[in-house]
Amino acid sequence: MDRINRIDRKLAYKGSILDIYSDTIKTPDGKICYYDHIHHPGAAAVIPVLDDGRVLLVKQYRNSLDRFTLEIPAGGIEQTEDSMQAAARELEEETGYKSDNIAHFISVVTAVAFCNEIVDIYLATNLIKTCQHLDPEEYINVEAFSLDELYDMIFSGIIQDSKTISAVMAYMEYKRHTI
Numbered sequence: 001m002d003r004i005n006r007i008d009r010k011l012a013y014k015g016s017i018l019d020i021y022s023d024t025i026k027t028p029d030g031k032i033c034y035y036d037h038i039h040h041p042g043a044a045a046v047i048p049v050l051d052d053g054r055v056l057l058v059k060q061y062r063n064s065l066d067r068f069t070l071e072i073p074a075g076g077i078e079q080t081e082d083s084m085q086a087a088a089r090e091l092e093e094e095t096g097y098k099s100d101n102i103a104h105f106i107s108v109v110t111a112v113a114f115c116n117e118i119v120d121i122y123l124a125t126n127l128i129k130t131c132q133h134l135d136p137e138e139y140i141n142v143e144a145f146s147l148d149e150l151y152d153m154i155f156s157g158i159i160q161d162s163k164t165i166s167a168v169m170a171y172m173e174y175k176r177h178t179i
Contacts, residue, residue, distance in 0.1 A: 002028030040117035045074035
């Protein structure tokens with residue numbers, strides 16, 4: 001395949017968690033076209049599995065959708081931590097559980113057409129109850145669901161978050177092959 005070259009990138013907006021750029025692209029046949037690009041520093045998420053096999057999800061308001069969503073716990077990676085530390089921090093902050101058994105599971109790119117956000121997703125078992133440490137603007141409820149319930153909620157459209165769907169479906173397949 002012939003090379004496509006980015007010949008310019010201009011910052012259009014600098015936000016608190018993302019930057020938006022206007023890119024100028026030269027196609028193999030010499031045409032010039034323009035793309036929007038959103039730079040995101042990355043995030044970490046976790047699939048928290050209780051001893052009884054149920055998975056914890058967080059129910060929280062998402063401004064971009066103007067509604068509450070059900071998601072696996074997730075958040076940005078701070079400058080002083082790696083993605084595993086971020087996943088462990090988000091687990092306890094959002095759910096009030098910590099884990100002594102957390103391991104990388106999968107990574108997903110959330111919106112390949114216009115954003116470079118990569119979410120490293122971890123699997124956490126051996127959960128230990130602590131307490132939530134929510135940010136002042138966070139209002140999160142924690143709910144536990146069986147894999148069958150999660151499957152039904154994905155295919156009925158109740159769960160639409162891409163990282164959560166990817167994580168749950170991968171975890172279901174993982175469980176199917178490890179039993």
